Amino acid sequence: MHDIRAVRADPAAFDAALARRGIAPASAAILARDEARRTAQTAQQEKQARRNAIAKEIGMAKRQGGDTAALEAEAIALRDEMAALETTAAEAEREQTALLEVLPNTLDPEVPDGADETANVVLHQHGEIPSLAFQPKQHFELGEALGLMDFATATKIAGARFTVLKGALAQLERALGQWMLALHTEEHGYTEASVPLLVNDAVAYGTDKLPKFADDLFRTTDGRWLIPTAEVPLTGFAMDTIIPEADLPMRLTALTPCFRSEAGSAGRDTRGMLRQHQFWKVEMVTITTPEQSVEEHERMTRCAERVLTDLGLTWRRVFLCAGDTGFGAARTYDLEVWLPGQQAWREISSCSNTRDFQARRMNGRFKPKEGKGNVFLHTLNGSGVAVGRALIAVMETYQNEDGSIRIPAVLQPIMGGREKIG
Template sequence: MHDIRIVRADPAAFDAAMARRGLPPIAGQVLAQDTARRAAQQALQEKQARRNALAREIGQAKRNGTNSVALEAEGAALREEMAALEAQAAEADRTQTALLEALPNILDAEVPDGRDETDNVVLHQHGKPPVLGFTPKQHFEIGEALGQMDFAAAARLAGARFTLLSGPLARLERALGQWMITLHTEEHGYTEVSVPLLVNGATLYGTGQLPKFGEDLFRTTDDRYLIPTAEVPLTNIVAGEIVPEGSLPRRYTALTPCFRSEAGSAGRDTRGMLRQHQFQKVEMVSITRPEDSEAEHERMTRCAERVLTELGLVWRRVVLCAGDTGFSAAKTYDLEVWLPGQQAWREISSCSNCRDFQARRMNARMRPAEGKGNVFLHSLNGSGVAVGRALIAVLEVHQQADGSILVPEVLRPWMGGLDRIVAN
């Protein structure tokens, strides 16, 4: 959500900021509703002042025994006029809010211009794509050959975009999640949180999924929603709160299932585990002072990068361009891994600084240690990382010519010492 004062102060600059997102001018519409609301409220205050004076006049007339019929008639008319003005102000406020809540965050000045992912900019790369010495397979070919990845059975149980893992592959998925969340809690300073997997609409509104992205969510019959990511409940821990400055930063992490309808993804990544309705993910969320969020963004991204390095993966950091940056983010770094089977870079983690955009929607503020006046917090979120995509990368990068998979050393304690996965 945007501060209306920013729009009032420089409508042209606000329109320019939205133009970077590919949106047409909107400040004029917002300000028209703002003007109408303020005018109705000003007129209402004037009517209220007259009503108060009128009440005194009527009281005086009655005490004096004089006729108050005309005054009472004026009072009745005032009540109708005030009701109309209240309705006008409320309607203008609703329209203004609807306009503002549909607009994405203002981008950081360092975000490059561009229309889509082809305009993203690679910042640095860790490692070089390996030469395996044989024709590498894609993860679904590997998993099916091992007899431990079954898409047909999953489709019978639930439909398309689900996967059934068994045996060592199921354990490898579990090991990845357990190792990653332990790394973030024990070495990166995040507090583990067990969160609800069902949330209400207000919670999704706070992080920006509603109302714009409702079609991407799974909604229950009692108007709750399955979480698309643990970012939603973790960030909303501070919703409606006034947080003491001394308690910041707050860093939360959770390992949860995530649920996405993948609306608009028909025909994309239909084979394998890249784009699923249900998947595991380790999420990181930071709540910071406004002046600290840029440094926290860098710190969070390095935490995710360490995961990839420890797993022996080749990865690169990419800054998303204007056209590819998500709705709530001011700036986003994607981490992409090299998948030998696909011969392509694929996103495995996304770390975003949302600044005060989500905090305004959640009404989450900070009480400064010195000075007066509360300020809105800054929120950040990042994948630490997506478990399914990490599994894909491990399978493709650590595949062997005989079809087996070498288990990364950091995962072996979580695999009971198993160092290689072979076919059933």
């Protein structure tokens, strides 16, 4: 959520920030509601002051035996006028909030300009694109040939965009998630959390998923939401909370299934398990101070990069441009992995600094060691990484000409010493 004081202070700058994302100016409409709210509240305060004065006048008149009918009539009229002004102010505030809550975060000045992913900037690449001595297969070709990836049964059970993994591939998926979680908790200082997979409206709103992205989520019949990522419940730890500065940064991680409706993705990645309604992901969340959030963003991204490096994958860090940066993010790094079967780079992790955008929506603050008052937190989130896409990358990178798949060394202990699937 945006700070209305910043809109008041420099409406032109606010509109210029929206223009970077290709959004029309909005400050005039927002400030009109803000002015209506403030005017109504001022008038209400003035009438309350008059009512207080009338109460004193009535008391004095009664003590002197005077007639108070006119004063009492005026007090009743003021009460009704104040109620109407309260309604006016509340409606103006609702309209103001409705305008603000659907506007994306202000971008960091360093975010590259550009309308779409073609303007994203590759910052660096790790490893060389592998050159295989045979025509590489895509993950679904490998998985189906092995009899360990079953899309037909998944469709029969649940419909399109679901996958059944069996045997060694199911074990490999589980090993990837367990290994990533251990890496982040044992070496990167994240605290593991087991979180609810269902959240209420307040947490979904606070993490900027509502109201704008309701169609991307699955909703239960009792009004809860299946999580699209563990970012939502983990960041929700800060909702309506004042955290002592000494407890920051708070670094959290979780391995959870994620659920997404994939609204608007008809025709995209229909083969295989790149774009699913349900998938596993290791999520990293940091809750911290404004002074720490820039370095935390770099640190979080390096933690995700470590996963890909230790798996022996070829990857690159990409700085997303203005038109490709997500709604809640001030700046985002995507990590893309090379998929030999697709002969393409595909996103496998996205690490974002939302600054105080989410904290304002969920009223998450911290108490500074020095100084008075409480300050809004900064929140960050990143994939550490998407387990299904890591499975795809391992399958395609470590495939052999005969269709078997080598297992990366770091995963072999979890796989019972197994070195190959085939």
